Amino acid sequence: MTQINNKTIPNAMRTAGWLGIVLLFICVIMTNYTAHLIGRVMSHRSTMIKSFGDIGEDALGKPGRYLTNFSVYVTVVGIVIIYLILIGQMLSAIFPCFSHGLFTIAIGVVMMPVAIFVKSMKEAAWMSIFALCTTYVAGIIAIILTTMFYLSDDYLPQQQKFGFHTQPANFETMAIGFSVFVFALGAHPIFPSIYSELREKNMWGMTTNLGWVLISVLYFLVAIICYLAYGDVLSGNDTILTTIAKYYRNDILIKLANFLFVGHFVCAIPIFLNEFLGAVDSFIENSETCKFPSTLMRILCFSAMIVVGLFFPYFTDIMGIITDVSVSLGVFVLPVVFYWRLGSPGMLEKVWMVIVLAFGIIGSVVGIVVTVIDLSNNIRENPINVFFDQIFIVNMTLCSIN
Secondary structure, eight states, rough: SSSOOTTTTTHHHHHOHHHHHHHHHHHHHHHHHHHHHHHHHHHHHHHTSSSHHHHHHHHHHHHHHHHHHHHHHHHHHHHHHHHHHHHHHHHHHHSTBHHHHHHHHHHHHHHHHHHHHOOOOTTHHHHHHHHHHHHHHHHHHHHHHHHHHHSSTTTHHHHHHOOOOOOOOTTTTTTHHHHHHHHHOOOGGGGHHHHHTOOOOOGGGHHHHHHHHHHHHHHHHHHHHHHHHGGGGTTTTHHHHHHHEEEEEEEHHHHHHHHHHHHHHHHHHHHHHHHHHHHHHHHHHHHHOOOHHHHHHHHHHHHHHHHHHOOOOHHHHHHHHIIIIIIIIIIHHHHHHHHHSOOOOOOHHHHHHHHHHHHHHHHHHHHHHHHHHHHHHHHHHOOOIEEEEEEEEOOOHHHOOO
Protein backbone atom coordinates (compact mmCIF):
# COMPACT_ATOMS: atom_id res chain seq x y z
CA MET A 1 0.00 0.00 0.00
CA THR A 2 2.69 2.47 0.92
CA GLN A 3 4.55 4.40 -1.70
CA ILE A 4 7.35 5.53 0.43
CA ASN A 5 8.25 4.36 3.89
CA ASN A 6 8.82 5.77 7.35
CA LYS A 7 12.34 6.97 6.55
CA THR A 8 10.90 10.29 5.26
CA ILE A 9 8.10 10.78 7.80
CA PRO A 10 10.37 12.34 10.48
CA ASN A 11 11.66 14.82 7.89
CA ALA A 12 8.05 15.74 7.14
CA MET A 13 7.62 16.47 10.84
CA ARG A 14 10.65 18.77 10.70
CA THR A 15 8.99 20.81 7.97
CA ALA A 16 5.62 20.93 9.73
CA GLY A 17 6.43 20.94 13.47
CA TRP A 18 4.18 19.18 15.97
CA LEU A 19 1.18 20.36 13.98
CA GLY A 20 2.36 17.74 11.49
CA ILE A 21 0.70 15.08 13.66
CA VAL A 22 -2.68 16.71 13.00
CA LEU A 23 -1.79 17.01 9.31
CA LEU A 24 -0.81 13.34 9.15
CA PHE A 25 -4.07 12.32 10.86
CA ILE A 26 -6.13 14.32 8.36
CA CYS A 27 -4.21 12.77 5.45
CA VAL A 28 -4.79 9.27 6.86
CA ILE A 29 -8.56 9.81 7.20
CA MET A 30 -8.99 11.41 3.79
CA THR A 31 -6.79 9.03 1.79
CA ASN A 32 -8.51 6.03 3.35
CA TYR A 33 -11.88 7.55 2.45
CA THR A 34 -10.93 8.13 -1.19
CA ALA A 35 -9.55 4.58 -1.41
CA HIS A 36 -13.01 3.40 -0.37
CA LEU A 37 -14.57 5.59 -3.07
CA ILE A 38 -12.56 3.78 -5.74
CA GLY A 39 -13.90 0.45 -4.52
CA ARG A 40 -17.47 1.79 -4.40
CA VAL A 41 -17.30 3.08 -7.96
CA MET A 42 -15.89 -0.18 -9.30
CA SER A 43 -18.42 -2.29 -7.42
CA HIS A 44 -21.33 -0.53 -9.14
CA ARG A 45 -19.95 -0.25 -12.65
CA SER A 46 -19.39 -2.66 -15.53
CA THR A 47 -16.96 -5.53 -15.08
CA MET A 48 -15.16 -4.17 -18.14
CA ILE A 49 -13.70 -1.41 -15.96
CA LYS A 50 -10.23 -2.60 -15.00
CA SER A 51 -8.16 0.54 -14.50
CA PHE A 52 -8.23 4.10 -13.23
CA GLY A 53 -8.36 5.29 -16.85
CA ASP A 54 -11.48 3.18 -17.45
CA ILE A 55 -13.18 4.87 -14.49
CA GLY A 56 -12.14 8.29 -15.83
CA GLU A 57 -13.68 7.61 -19.22
CA ASP A 58 -16.83 6.20 -17.65
CA ALA A 59 -17.24 9.35 -15.56
CA LEU A 60 -16.01 12.12 -17.85
CA GLY A 61 -15.55 10.64 -21.31
CA LYS A 62 -12.26 10.71 -23.21
CA PRO A 63 -10.98 13.85 -21.41
CA GLY A 64 -11.48 11.97 -18.13
CA ARG A 65 -9.36 9.08 -19.38
CA TYR A 66 -6.58 11.40 -20.53
CA LEU A 67 -6.52 13.33 -17.24
CA THR A 68 -6.60 10.13 -15.20
CA ASN A 69 -3.87 8.47 -17.22
CA PHE A 70 -1.71 11.57 -16.78
CA SER A 71 -2.10 11.33 -13.01
CA VAL A 72 -1.46 7.58 -12.91
CA TYR A 73 1.56 7.41 -15.20
CA VAL A 74 3.34 10.49 -13.85
CA THR A 75 2.79 9.14 -10.34
CA VAL A 76 4.02 5.59 -10.90
CA VAL A 77 7.00 6.64 -13.02
CA GLY A 78 7.94 9.22 -10.39
CA ILE A 79 7.70 6.60 -7.65
CA VAL A 80 9.99 4.21 -9.51
CA ILE A 81 12.57 6.95 -10.08
CA ILE A 82 12.48 8.01 -6.44
CA TYR A 83 12.85 4.42 -5.28
CA LEU A 84 15.90 3.97 -7.52
CA ILE A 85 17.44 7.11 -6.03
CA LEU A 86 16.73 5.93 -2.49
CA ILE A 87 18.16 2.45 -3.12
CA GLY A 88 21.38 4.01 -4.36
CA GLN A 89 21.62 6.35 -1.37
CA MET A 90 20.89 3.65 1.19
CA LEU A 91 23.32 1.13 -0.30
CA SER A 92 25.94 3.88 -0.38
CA ALA A 93 25.29 4.43 3.33
CA ILE A 94 25.96 0.72 3.94
CA PHE A 95 29.01 0.62 1.64
CA PRO A 96 30.28 4.21 1.74
CA CYS A 97 33.30 3.58 -0.49
CA PHE A 98 30.97 3.44 -3.52
CA SER A 99 28.85 6.31 -4.78
CA HIS A 100 25.06 6.12 -4.69
CA GLY A 101 24.91 6.71 -8.45
CA LEU A 102 26.90 3.55 -9.02
CA PHE A 103 24.43 1.59 -6.87
CA THR A 104 21.48 3.13 -8.72
CA ILE A 105 22.88 1.85 -12.00
CA ALA A 106 23.69 -1.56 -10.52
CA ILE A 107 20.25 -2.12 -9.01
CA GLY A 108 18.64 -0.97 -12.25
CA VAL A 109 20.62 -3.55 -14.24
CA VAL A 110 19.79 -6.29 -11.72
CA MET A 111 16.08 -5.43 -11.86
CA MET A 112 15.89 -5.20 -15.64
CA PRO A 113 14.60 -8.82 -16.01
CA VAL A 114 11.83 -8.01 -13.51
CA ALA A 115 10.86 -4.98 -15.58
CA ILE A 116 10.69 -7.20 -18.65
CA PHE A 117 8.89 -10.28 -17.34
CA VAL A 118 6.59 -9.22 -14.46
CA LYS A 119 3.38 -8.26 -16.26
CA SER A 120 0.50 -8.54 -13.77
CA MET A 121 -0.45 -7.64 -10.24
CA LYS A 122 -0.85 -11.32 -9.40
CA GLU A 123 2.80 -11.94 -10.23
CA ALA A 124 3.81 -9.03 -8.01
CA ALA A 125 1.43 -9.84 -5.12
CA TRP A 126 4.01 -11.57 -2.92
CA MET A 127 6.32 -8.59 -3.42
CA SER A 128 3.79 -6.22 -1.86
CA ILE A 129 3.51 -8.42 1.23
CA PHE A 130 7.28 -8.64 1.59
CA ALA A 131 7.60 -4.88 1.06
CA LEU A 132 5.14 -4.17 3.88
CA CYS A 133 6.91 -6.59 6.24
CA THR A 134 10.37 -5.15 5.56
CA THR A 135 9.31 -1.55 6.06
CA TYR A 136 7.54 -2.48 9.30
CA VAL A 137 10.58 -4.23 10.76
CA ALA A 138 12.91 -1.44 9.63
CA GLY A 139 10.59 1.15 11.15
CA ILE A 140 10.53 -0.73 14.46
CA ILE A 141 14.35 -0.80 14.44
CA ALA A 142 14.42 2.98 13.91
CA ILE A 143 11.96 3.44 16.79
CA ILE A 144 14.00 1.19 19.11
CA LEU A 145 17.31 2.91 18.31
CA THR A 146 15.82 6.37 18.71
CA THR A 147 14.19 5.43 22.02
CA MET A 148 17.46 3.93 23.31
CA PHE A 149 19.30 7.13 22.40
CA TYR A 150 16.61 9.36 23.94
CA LEU A 151 16.77 7.43 27.24
CA SER A 152 20.57 7.15 27.33
CA ASP A 153 22.96 9.31 29.34
CA ASP A 154 24.41 10.65 26.10
CA TYR A 155 21.22 12.33 24.99
CA LEU A 156 21.26 15.53 27.08
CA PRO A 157 24.90 16.37 26.26
CA GLN A 158 24.21 15.73 22.58
CA GLN A 159 21.03 17.80 22.74
CA GLN A 160 22.90 20.75 24.24
CA LYS A 161 25.71 20.42 21.71
CA PHE A 162 23.69 19.98 18.52
CA GLY A 163 20.37 21.56 19.48
CA PHE A 164 17.67 18.91 19.16
CA HIS A 165 14.78 21.35 19.31
CA THR A 166 11.17 20.91 18.20
CA GLN A 167 8.60 23.57 17.42
CA PRO A 168 4.80 23.69 17.62
CA ALA A 169 4.34 24.53 13.94
CA ASN A 170 6.34 25.61 10.91
CA PHE A 171 3.89 27.26 8.54
CA GLU A 172 6.52 28.32 5.99
CA THR A 173 7.43 24.75 5.02
CA MET A 174 4.36 22.82 6.18
CA ALA A 175 3.34 22.27 2.56
CA ILE A 176 6.41 20.05 2.12
CA GLY A 177 5.21 17.91 5.03
CA PHE A 178 1.81 17.67 3.33
CA SER A 179 3.51 16.40 0.16
CA VAL A 180 5.45 13.71 2.01
CA PHE A 181 2.39 12.46 3.93
CA VAL A 182 0.24 12.29 0.79
CA PHE A 183 3.00 10.54 -1.12
CA ALA A 184 3.39 8.00 1.67
CA LEU A 185 -0.33 7.19 1.75
CA GLY A 186 -1.36 7.66 -1.87
CA ALA A 187 -1.05 4.42 -3.83
CA HIS A 188 -4.50 5.04 -5.33
CA PRO A 189 -3.47 4.87 -9.01
CA ILE A 190 -2.84 1.12 -8.74
CA PHE A 191 -5.92 0.33 -6.62
CA PRO A 192 -8.30 -0.25 -9.56
CA SER A 193 -5.89 -2.82 -11.03
CA ILE A 194 -5.66 -4.55 -7.66
CA TYR A 195 -9.44 -4.41 -7.14
CA SER A 196 -10.15 -5.91 -10.56
CA GLU A 197 -8.04 -8.98 -9.70
CA LEU A 198 -9.61 -9.57 -6.27
CA ARG A 199 -11.69 -12.72 -6.00
CA GLU A 200 -13.76 -11.39 -3.09
CA LYS A 201 -14.66 -7.84 -4.09
CA ASN A 202 -16.67 -7.29 -0.91
CA MET A 203 -13.42 -7.58 1.09
CA TRP A 204 -12.07 -4.34 -0.36
CA GLY A 205 -13.35 -2.09 2.42
CA MET A 206 -12.08 -4.26 5.26
CA THR A 207 -8.73 -4.82 3.52
CA THR A 208 -8.29 -1.10 2.96
CA ASN A 209 -9.10 -0.27 6.58
CA LEU A 210 -6.70 -2.90 7.89
CA GLY A 211 -3.90 -1.68 5.63
CA TRP A 212 -4.37 1.94 6.68
CA VAL A 213 -4.47 1.05 10.37
CA LEU A 214 -1.28 -1.01 10.17
CA ILE A 215 0.75 1.54 8.28
CA SER A 216 -0.61 4.65 10.01
CA VAL A 217 0.21 3.26 13.47
CA LEU A 218 3.80 2.81 12.35
CA TYR A 219 3.90 6.26 10.77
CA PHE A 220 2.58 7.97 13.90
CA LEU A 221 5.09 6.17 16.14
CA VAL A 222 8.02 7.00 13.87
CA ALA A 223 6.88 10.61 13.47
CA ILE A 224 6.38 11.27 17.19
CA ILE A 225 9.40 9.42 18.60
CA CYS A 226 11.95 10.50 16.00
CA TYR A 227 10.87 14.14 15.93
CA LEU A 228 10.81 14.25 19.73
CA ALA A 229 14.38 12.98 19.87
CA TYR A 230 16.02 14.83 16.97
CA GLY A 231 13.75 17.76 16.19
CA ASP A 232 15.03 20.22 13.62
CA VAL A 233 18.37 18.48 13.02
CA LEU A 234 16.48 16.07 10.80
CA SER A 235 17.46 16.87 7.23
CA GLY A 236 15.53 16.49 4.02
CA ASN A 237 18.67 15.09 2.39
CA ASP A 238 19.26 12.45 5.09
CA THR A 239 17.27 9.39 6.11
CA ILE A 240 16.29 8.84 9.73
CA LEU A 241 18.87 6.04 9.83
CA THR A 242 21.59 8.45 8.69
CA THR A 243 20.58 10.81 11.48
CA ILE A 244 20.65 8.01 14.05
CA ALA A 245 24.11 6.96 12.85
CA LYS A 246 25.42 10.50 13.38
CA TYR A 247 24.46 10.75 17.03
CA TYR A 248 23.95 7.21 18.32
CA ARG A 249 26.04 4.52 16.70
CA ASN A 250 24.76 0.98 16.39
CA ASP A 251 26.18 -0.09 13.07
CA ILE A 252 24.73 -3.59 12.95
CA LEU A 253 21.09 -2.59 13.50
CA ILE A 254 21.39 0.49 11.28
CA LYS A 255 22.80 -1.55 8.40
CA LEU A 256 20.13 -4.19 8.94
CA ALA A 257 17.42 -1.52 8.75
CA ASN A 258 19.01 -0.08 5.61
CA PHE A 259 19.01 -3.52 4.00
CA LEU A 260 15.34 -3.95 4.91
CA PHE A 261 14.44 -0.60 3.40
CA VAL A 262 16.34 -1.54 0.23
CA GLY A 263 14.36 -4.81 0.17
CA HIS A 264 11.15 -2.80 0.49
CA PHE A 265 12.03 -0.60 -2.48
CA VAL A 266 13.21 -3.50 -4.63
CA CYS A 267 9.94 -5.35 -4.06
CA ALA A 268 7.77 -2.26 -4.51
CA ILE A 269 9.29 -1.11 -7.81
CA PRO A 270 7.72 -3.91 -9.95
CA ILE A 271 4.26 -3.16 -8.51
CA PHE A 272 4.30 0.44 -9.73
CA LEU A 273 6.43 -0.21 -12.81
CA ASN A 274 3.94 -2.79 -14.04
CA GLU A 275 1.15 -0.19 -14.08
CA PHE A 276 3.10 1.96 -16.56
CA LEU A 277 4.72 -0.77 -18.66
CA GLY A 278 1.39 -2.56 -18.98
CA ALA A 279 0.00 0.60 -20.59
CA VAL A 280 3.02 0.72 -22.92
CA ASP A 281 2.33 -2.90 -23.95
CA SER A 282 -1.33 -2.09 -24.64
CA PHE A 283 -0.39 0.93 -26.73
CA ILE A 284 1.98 -1.15 -28.87
CA GLU A 285 -0.56 -3.95 -29.30
CA ASN A 286 -3.36 -1.56 -30.35
CA SER A 287 -1.25 0.76 -32.47
CA GLU A 288 -1.22 0.35 -36.24
CA THR A 289 1.86 2.54 -36.71
CA CYS A 290 4.09 1.56 -33.76
CA LYS A 291 5.73 -1.81 -34.40
CA PHE A 292 8.35 -1.54 -31.67
CA PRO A 293 9.00 -4.86 -29.89
CA SER A 294 7.35 -4.81 -26.47
CA THR A 295 10.40 -6.17 -24.67
CA LEU A 296 12.71 -3.57 -26.19
CA MET A 297 10.28 -0.80 -25.25
CA ARG A 298 10.18 -2.03 -21.66
CA ILE A 299 13.99 -1.96 -21.53
CA LEU A 300 14.15 1.57 -22.96
CA CYS A 301 11.50 2.91 -20.58
CA PHE A 302 13.12 1.47 -17.47
CA SER A 303 16.57 2.63 -18.63
CA ALA A 304 15.22 6.16 -19.04
CA MET A 305 13.96 6.09 -15.44
CA ILE A 306 17.42 5.04 -14.23
CA VAL A 307 19.04 7.93 -16.12
CA VAL A 308 16.59 10.45 -14.67
CA GLY A 309 17.32 9.08 -11.19
CA LEU A 310 21.02 9.73 -11.74
CA PHE A 311 20.61 13.31 -12.89
CA PHE A 312 18.10 14.37 -10.22
CA PRO A 313 19.14 12.96 -6.83
CA TYR A 314 17.10 15.53 -4.88
CA PHE A 315 14.52 12.95 -3.85
CA THR A 316 12.60 15.01 -1.28
CA ASP A 317 11.98 17.86 -3.69
CA ILE A 318 11.15 15.55 -6.58
CA MET A 319 8.76 13.64 -4.35
CA GLY A 320 7.06 16.91 -3.41
CA ILE A 321 6.63 18.06 -7.00
CA ILE A 322 5.29 14.67 -8.13
CA THR A 323 2.89 14.62 -5.20
CA ASP A 324 1.59 18.12 -5.81
CA VAL A 325 1.20 17.67 -9.57
CA SER A 326 -0.13 14.15 -9.94
CA VAL A 327 -0.49 12.22 -6.68
CA SER A 328 -2.88 14.71 -5.08
CA LEU A 329 -4.90 14.67 -8.30
CA GLY A 330 -5.23 10.88 -8.11
CA VAL A 331 -5.75 10.78 -4.34
CA PHE A 332 -8.05 13.70 -3.53
CA VAL A 333 -9.58 15.04 -6.76
CA LEU A 334 -10.33 12.18 -9.14
CA PRO A 335 -11.89 9.66 -6.69
CA VAL A 336 -14.19 12.39 -5.36
CA VAL A 337 -15.20 13.59 -8.84
CA PHE A 338 -15.74 10.03 -10.08
CA TYR A 339 -17.96 9.02 -7.18
CA TRP A 340 -19.89 12.29 -7.41
CA ARG A 341 -20.62 11.49 -11.05
CA LEU A 342 -21.10 7.73 -10.88
CA GLY A 343 -22.20 7.04 -7.32
CA SER A 344 -25.07 8.23 -5.20
CA PRO A 345 -23.67 10.33 -2.32
CA GLY A 346 -26.07 11.97 0.10
CA MET A 347 -26.01 15.65 1.01
CA LEU A 348 -23.79 15.24 4.09
CA GLU A 349 -21.35 13.11 2.17
CA LYS A 350 -21.25 15.70 -0.60
CA VAL A 351 -20.22 18.33 1.98
CA TRP A 352 -17.44 16.03 3.19
CA MET A 353 -16.37 15.39 -0.41
CA VAL A 354 -16.07 19.13 -1.03
CA ILE A 355 -13.88 19.45 2.08
CA VAL A 356 -11.62 16.62 0.86
CA LEU A 357 -11.43 18.22 -2.59
CA ALA A 358 -10.56 21.66 -1.20
CA PHE A 359 -7.94 20.20 1.16
CA GLY A 360 -6.17 18.42 -1.69
CA ILE A 361 -6.26 21.35 -4.11
CA ILE A 362 -5.11 23.99 -1.64
CA GLY A 363 -2.35 21.76 -0.26
CA SER A 364 -1.13 20.98 -3.77
CA VAL A 365 -1.05 24.59 -5.00
CA VAL A 366 0.86 25.81 -1.95
CA GLY A 367 3.11 22.75 -2.09
CA ILE A 368 4.09 23.32 -5.72
CA VAL A 369 5.23 26.87 -5.00
CA VAL A 370 7.23 25.93 -1.90
CA THR A 371 8.77 22.79 -3.42
CA VAL A 372 9.86 24.39 -6.70
CA ILE A 373 11.60 27.17 -4.76
CA ASP A 374 13.28 24.59 -2.51
CA LEU A 375 14.41 22.48 -5.47
CA SER A 376 15.87 25.47 -7.32
CA ASN A 377 17.79 26.46 -4.18
CA ASN A 378 19.12 22.91 -3.75
CA ILE A 379 20.28 22.69 -7.36
CA ARG A 380 22.01 26.08 -7.11
CA GLU A 381 23.68 25.37 -3.75
CA ASN A 382 24.48 21.67 -4.32
CA PRO A 383 25.20 21.14 -8.02
CA ILE A 384 25.75 17.51 -9.00
CA ASN A 385 28.36 16.40 -11.50
CA VAL A 386 26.70 13.13 -12.44
CA PHE A 387 29.56 11.36 -14.12
CA PHE A 388 32.25 12.20 -11.60
CA ASP A 389 30.47 12.79 -8.29
CA GLN A 390 27.91 10.01 -8.56
CA ILE A 391 29.11 7.21 -10.79
CA PHE A 392 32.84 6.93 -11.23
CA ILE A 393 34.20 8.16 -7.91
CA VAL A 394 35.28 5.36 -5.59
CA ASN A 395 36.31 6.72 -2.23
CA MET A 396 39.37 4.60 -1.51
CA THR A 397 39.98 6.46 1.76
CA LEU A 398 36.66 5.32 3.15
CA CYS A 399 37.26 1.84 1.75
CA SER A 400 40.55 1.56 3.59
CA ILE A 401 39.01 2.82 6.83
CA ASN A 402 36.03 0.47 6.67
